[in-house]
Amino acid sequence: MPDVRVESEHDDLADPAGDQTDHDRPDEALPGFDAERLEIQTGAMRVAATFEPPILSIDGDIDASVLPALVGTLAKVAHHGRGDVRVDLGRLRRVDVGGLRALVASAGNLHRDGRGLVLHAVAPWLLGLLIVTGWDDAPGLRLVAGPVPTG
Numbered sequence: 001m002p003d004v005r006v007e008s009e010h011d012d013l014a015d016p017a018g019d020q021t022d023h024d025r026p027d028e029a030l031p032g033f034d035a036e037r038l039e040i041q042t043g044a045m046r047v048a049a050t051f052e053p054p055i056l057s058i059d060g061d062i063d064a065s066v067l068p069a070l071v072g073t074l075a076k077v078a079h080h081g082r083g084d085v086r087v088d089l090g091r092l093r094r095v096d097v098g099g100l101r102a103l104v105a106s107a108g109n110l111h112r113d114g115r116g117l118v119l120h121a122v123a124p125w126l127l128g129l130l131i132v133t134g135w136d137d138a139p140g141l142r143l144v145a146g147p148v149p150t151g
Helices: 009-013 064-080 097-112 124-133
Strands: 003-007 037-042 045-050 055-062 085-095 117-120 141-144
Touching (some): 045 064, 064 085, 064 097, 085 097, 085 124, 097 117, 097 124, 097 141
Parallel strands (some): 085 117
Antiparallel strands (some): 003 037
16 A cells, blocks of 8 residues: 655644644545645655646656556646646656556557656666657657756
8 A cells, every 4th residue: 555645735724733633633624636745655666746737756666566556646647737747757766668658658648638748857778668669759758858847
């Protein structure tokens, strides 16, 4: 089960004295999909995501054990954000073919909506894998050597 933490502008509604537990708080005080930031730790992968702008930062390994968490996070960010979804891969250590397929499929889904998936800090080894698989020019997928722009 992935460890999920959500940070929201509504976090300040929590009882500052700490007298209430999460299950004692009113529903409106709990963060939801209007969250500003989502973090998931599962297996050897950690994903930090923001919805506006839609950016994911992946740290660690993408393999079959983390695909549901990765695909779910990509879908949430794509659904709640506007424009292209940017993915920072600067701390990605390893990805299997299933992980590549999930990224390419997400790019295709975004492309159908007139958007794209922009992979930033693509390492030479990852670019090589994308070229060998023929997915380097998949619809909706853009590869950028540099980092995600700030600001």
